[in-house]
Each structure stands twice: as structure tokens, then as C-alpha cells.
Amino acid sequence: MTGTRALVAFPDPNSGQLVLLPYILDPSVKLQKSPLLSRPLDIHLISSSATLYGGKMATIHNGATVQIYATVKLVPNKTKIHHVWNRGLYVQGYSPTIHPTTSNDLSSITTFDVLSGSAATQHNNVDMLKLVHGILNAISWGLLLPMGAVTARYLRHVQALGPTWFYVHSGIQLSAFFLGTVGFAIGIRMGAMSPGVTYGLHRKLGFAAFCLGALQTLALLFRPKTTHKFRKYWKSYHHFVGYSCVVLGVVNVFQGFEVMGEGRSYAKLGYCLCLSTLVGICIALEVNSWVIFCRKSKEEKMRREGLISGSDKGSGIHSGTHSGIHG
Secondary structure (H helix, E strand, C coil): CCCCCEEEEEEEECCCEEEEEEEEEHHHHHHHCCCCCCCCCCCCCEEEEEEEEECCCHHHHHCCEEEEEEEEECCCCCCCCEECCCCCCCCCCCCCCCCCCHHHHHHEEEEEEECCEEEEEEEEHHHHHHHHHHHHHHHHHHHHHHHHHHHHHCCCHHHHHHHHHHHHHHHHHHHHHHHHHHHHHHHHHHHHHHHCCCCHHHHHHHHHHHHHHHHHHHHHHHCCCCCCCCHHHHHHHHHHEEEEEEEEHHHHHHHHHHHHCCCHHHHHHHHHHHHHHHHHHHHHHHHHHHHHHHHHHHHHHHHCCCCCCCHCCCCCCCCCCCCCCCC
């Protein structure tokens, strides 16, 4: 991490013996503009040493361990020390190269108080935030948002409901966006707490889904009346942005499982079962809608041809000519 005063142990390229050298990680190191060169630390380092455990023939690659010891004189009235540690891949001469930048590598940090002997890490807070972030976003973007789209597509044609379908649709979507906003904010917070840890695709999909969700919410305020000439354009925009938001949200939920390392977890299995159930319901409702549509189209065609009367609409009772003798 930039600004770290580091003690790095590695085999001497000439003798093969373990050496321990001091380094200062300034901003140029992260940009890899020049090799990292050893130089004295600007802190009061009293003593330092390193020990290799595992036998005389042991190496780091064979599983040997290295312990580094250091004695530091603290600045007056300062009792807390921020401690980072890591293991690099290789050394070029006496210049260590950049270590891996996975989330685990960038999370190896703790702060301990030498006066009280307590240590505090960010792992517990980040893990809790990550769990809440995942649950909120899976429920909001991954389930509620698709459910709201389903209610609008299939309930609006049920005449017995009247305008109720609209209030149900709006309530579900607004609830989804509210929960999704909280989950999105937690994600931003986790990014600020973990500098250097970036998930490019997951982050971009999250921003895109949030922006589309915000546009949908704002569109509710500018919804024209059914008789307005711009109503059809608003509906086209609403459908396109809405379905795009649903697709991005679901895709990003799966991407989130991969980011959290839960690609083969029961949590992902449970989400897949819920989503599959919702998809199954959609298929059933879609088939039912097409059956009703085809039936009405057939009846309308027969009505135009005079095979059924207007009073028999939807009854399936056919009328025809007949003759008889009335007594």
C-alpha cells in the first residue's frame, strides 16, 4: 500500500541466504515507473531480523515460512500502529515486484494498540456489509423488480382488478428501488473501505441498473394521461428502460455471487430456485394470455362473418337459421 514503510525478506540473489531490507512504498511504486530500491526508513527502527522455518533446504515455494521481527520506537503520544503484510511472487535482483492484488491480498491489514494490546481489523465490518449488500440486492434487483414487471404485464388485462394492478405494480417497483438504493449505497461504502479492491464488471452493471431504476422512478412523475398524444412514446420508453433494468439487475446478481465467491453456494441455489419459479409462472401466464388472445381473435372473426351475434360475445353459443311450424 502506498506510504507503507516495509521490511521485505527474500533470498540473496548472490549467496542464497535470507536477507531483510527496508523499503518505502511511494506512489511511483504502484505505477511501476521504476524498480523498488531499498533505502533507510524514516521511522525509528531499533532492530530487525528474519528467520526461515522449514529446514536448511527449505524454500518459500516448498512451503517454508518466514517470520520477520522488528523493534520500533513510537512517536510520543502515539500508541496505535497500522500493520500490513503480504507475500510477493518474485524479486528482480534486490527489487521486489508488485504482489498479487486480489481482495484477500489487499485486505491484509490490521490496526493494534500497543497500550491496550487490542487489535482491530476491517474484515468483520466488511464481511457484514458484504452480506447485507448481497441480500438486499438479490431481493430488490433480482426478485422484486422482475415481480413488478410481471404484475404490470399480466394483471393489467384482468378487468375485474380495475386500476388495482397499477398500484400493486408501483408499490412493488418502488419498494424494489428503495431496497436497491440501500444495497447500492452499501456497495459504494464497501468500495471506499477497500481501496484498490475493484470489481469492474459488477460495479459497472450496478451503476447502470441503478441509473435505469432512477429514470423509471422519475418517469412515474411525468406519466401523461391515457388521452395525451405523447402517451405512446412514454409507454415505449417505460417498457424499454424497465425491461433493460430487470435484465441488468438479474445479471448483476449472478455476477455478485461470483464476486463474493459464492458461485457454488446454497445461497445461489436458493436464488436460482426462486427465479426459476418466477420464470415458470411467467411462462404459464404468457401461454394463458395467448390462449385468451387467440380465442378472442377467433370470436371476433366469426362475429364479422355473422356466425355469432354480438350478444353471444365470449359465450361460445353459435346462432344459425332455423324453420319450424308454430301451433
